[in-house]
Amino acid sequence: MSSAETLASADIAVVGAGAAGLCTAWELRRRGFTVAVVEQRFPTYGSSGRNPGCLWIQTRRVGLELALARAGRAKYDDFAAEFGDVFDYRREGGLFFWETEEQGAIMDDYARDRRAAGVEVEVLTHTQAREHTPILPATAIGAVFCAEDAQIDSLGFITAMESACTRAGVQIFRNTTALTTLREGDHAVGVRTVRGVVRASGVVWATGAWASTLKDEGLEVSMSTTRVGQMMMQPVEAQSGGILHGPRGVDGCGALADLPSFEASRFAPPISSRPIADGVAYDDTMALNRGGSLYVGHSIDGRGSLNPHISLESTELMVAAGRDRYPRYSGMGVMGLWAGLGTETADGLPIVGRDDGAYLNVAHAWGVASAPVCAQVLAELITGEDSEFAEGLSPQRAALTRDS
Structure with a gap:
């Protein structure tokens, strides 16, 4: 192989410049590694830049999931201290509201369970909850409030992380699709891209749903792919507030x-003009960004596919939820309607660790919270540091089963 084919050389090659990839590059560079990142489009193109930036703590399962989410939120405290207020880190809490008395009885159990898990929550009336956000729907009867829930501007964060990596000396190659892993025996020693070879002593795949294509190289990643839809309306409120989850x-x-x-x-998806199709799910969230635009969503469909385009079915669900909840906004414009590719695992946790001679940092179903801390976990593994979460996130953990 001629030297003319070499695009870059580094200690570690990272494939993917979303939140997981850039945060991994950042953590490795801080530990003294030279790093080259290759991205098939640009850093904010994928699902890392197509979400309202919600950091949910109260909805996380007790145990590793909750501990990981809290550690992820703490990473944003560190980033805000280091980068400054460049990604709109808002710590105004979150409200999980209900709309029927039957839901309310279950939400009372939910609040008791959260307190038993060490999560501080308050059960609020509609009037009390309305003090935390201007977008609480009139249909809400009450809500569970958690001060730990937070929000970032995902686009702003990815942009800030890319800039920080560049200043630190990380090489970032946009529009550079990775084609195959280069190997010497059982060890990954680089990647071949459309622009040439990136040579390295180790390779990290942080490609989200696209990690499913590694099966073409014989690496079956134990996750499934989804398509996550989101709708964004033009600015509707000048006042900020906490993030919302509905029933x-x-x-x-x-x-x-x-x-x-x-x-x-009791917690069925929104009612549209016809019954919801098989394979379509919904996670009922609402949030405002810094400019006052309202996010409504998100739909979940397209399981097993890498088609990133939002479906009519999912669009109808979000429109139905927005129209019913916010009649006062019905004349406002829709500024964005998009989908990002997501992933799911059997236990709802990311996959972080070494597999088949390379490293994985993928399967972030709630990546706003999990991606930054999982980048730290992977860097700890690569450097041989003790890692609190490594065993529970391993590609070889018992909860993940591989197809034969």
Whole structure:
């Protein structure tokens, strides 16, 4: 292989410049490694830049999931101290509201469970909850408030992290699709890209849903792919507030769904003009960004696919939820309607560690919280440091089963 084919050389090659990839590059560079990052488009193109930036703590399952989410939130405290207020880190809490008395009885159990897990929550009336956000729907009867829940501007954070990595000496190559892993025996020693070879002593795949394509190289990553939809309206409020979760679809709320009293029929997705299609789910969230734009979503469909384009079915669900909840905004414009590719694992946790001679930092179903701390975990593994979360996130953990 001629030297003319070499695009870059580094200690570690990172494939993917979303939150997981850039944070991994940052953690490794801080530990003295030279790092080259290759990205098939640009850093904010994928799901890392297509979300409202919600950092949910109260909805996380007790144990590793909750501890990891809290550690992820703490990383943003560190980033804000180092980078400054460049990604709109808002610590105004989160509200999980209900709209029927039957839901309210279950949410009382949820609040007791959260307190038993060490999560400080308050059960609020509609009037009390309204003090925390201007977008609480009139349909809300009450809410569980958690001060630990927070929000970032995801686009702002990815941009800030890319700039920090560049200043630190990380090489970042945009529009550079990785084609294959280069190997010497069982060890990954670089990647071949459309622009040439990146040579390295180790390779990190942080490609989100696209890690499913590693099966073409013989590496079956134990995750499934999804498509996550989001709708953004033009600015509707000047006042900021906490993030919201409603009861019309609780796909991402393991702490609620695990309760003995939970009844899925009480938390059904939004009602549209026809029955919801098989394979379509909903996680009922609402949030405002710094400019006052309202995010409504998110839909979940397209399981097993890498098609990133939002479906009519999912669009209809979000429009139905927004129109019913916010009639006062019905004449406002829709500024964005998009989908990002997501992932799911059997236990709802990311996959972080070494597998088949390379390193993985993938399967971030709630990546706003998990990606930064998982980058730290992977850097700790690579450097041989003690890591609190490494064993529970390993690709070889018992909860993950591989297809034969």
